[in-house]
Amino acid sequence: MKKSDWILAGFILAAALAVFLLYSAGSEGDVRSLTIRIDDQVYGNYDLNEDQIIVINDTNTLEIKEGKAVMIHADCPDQLCVHQKAISKNRESIICLPNKVVVLVESSEDSELDAVSQ
Amino acid sequence: MRTRVVSFGVFVALALIFSYIEGLIPIRLGIPGAKLGLANLIVVIALYKVSWKETLLLAVVRVLLAGFMFGTLFSIIYSIAGGLFSLAVMMVLKRSGRFSVAGVSIAGGTAHNIGQMVVAMLVIESYSIIYYIPVLLAAGVLTGLVIGIAANEMLKRLVKINL
Numbered sequence: 001m002k003k004s005d006w007i008l009a010g011f012i013l014a015a016a017l018a019v020f021l022l023y024s025a026g027s028e029g030d031v032r033s034l035t036i037r038i039d040d041q042v043y044g045n046y047d048l049n050e051d052q053i054i055v056i057n058d059t060n061t062l063e064i065k066e067g068k069a070v071m072i073h074a075d076c077p078d079q080l081c082v083h084q085k086a087i088s089k090n091r092e093s094i095i096c097l098p099n100k101v102v103v104l105v106e107s108s109e110d111s112e113l114d115a116v117s118q
Numbered sequence: 119m120r121t122r123v124v125s126f127g128v129f130v131a132l133a134l135i136f137s138y139i140e141g142l143i144p145i146r147l148g149i150p151g152a153k154l155g156l157a158n159l160i161v162v163i164a165l166y167k168v169s170w171k172e173t174l175l176l177a178v179v180r181v182l183l184a185g186f187m188f189g190t191l192f193s194i195i196y197s198i199a200g201g202l203f204s205l206a207v208m209m210v211l212k213r214s215g216r217f218s219v220a221g222v223s224i225a226g227g228t229a230h231n232i233g234q235m236v237v238a239m240l241v242i243e244s245y246s247i248i249y250y251i252p253v254l255l256a257a258g259v260l261t262g263l264v265i266g267i268a269a270n271e272m273l274k275r276l277v278k279i280n281l
Contacts, residue, residue, distance in 0.1 A: 001220045001221065002218045004217050005218055009259050012225075019248070020249075
């Protein structure tokens with residue numbers, strides 16, 4: 001291999017790193033919102049960047065803190081939704097089946113990776 | 119003339135077999151969409167062994183044949199875009215005379231991924247997948263390097279064969 005080959009490879013990798021850094025810097029201001037649905041009816045939309053506690057129909061309580069949402073209370077016996085990990089990324093969800101509550105993170109820039117696959 | 123037709127047939131056959139073998143190898147590199155591009159090994163060798171017209175024809179024919187046999191309409195479109203862009207970049211770099219086989223192949227592997235990415239953007243009408251470009255660039259350098267080293271070793275042993 002010649003020296004110019006290594007320079008070329010280094011240049012491409014540097015370009016890759018630059019695009020990566022640009023993208024990760026740009027995604028900080030990404031607007032994500034939280035949609036709560038009960039029995040398929042939209043209950044409300046909330047800003048995920050704003051810390052708040054949402055009481056849903058007196059059955060569930062959701063806390064948004066530091067861009068992440070977690071269910072802190074549910075009146076159902078199994079408590080599955082309370083034990084789910086905090087959600088923050090696009091299309092992550094917390095579902096409380098007994099109360100038919102669905103909490104879904106939605107990004108303003110929808111991820112379209114699945115638009116065409118094979 | 120006769121030997122050129124024969125050698126072109128051998129190149130197409132080898133490229134097709136390599137496309138097939140690649141489908142059998144279960145290595146996925148952990149990156150969706152990234153492949154080693156074994157068939158590109160034949161294209162790189164052809165680039166150094168036969169005229170650019172025949173190399174171009176080989177690149178198109180092998181994508182069409184492999185696509186109809188193993189792929190889908192979409193995979194043909196992606197492969198044609200990647201293959202032609204890759205070949206164009208490799209021809210320019212080879213003609214410049216500054217790079218060895220490995221360098222030409224690295225540029226080709228990267229260009230292949232960029233060409234596919236551009237078509238993907240046009241197909242889904244979104245630029246949001248641009249964040250995947252760093253991964254594909256790095257993967258292109260890696261696979262291009264492997265293919266380039268392999269092609270270089272093969273070319274060393276093919277000097278006696280003049281096509």
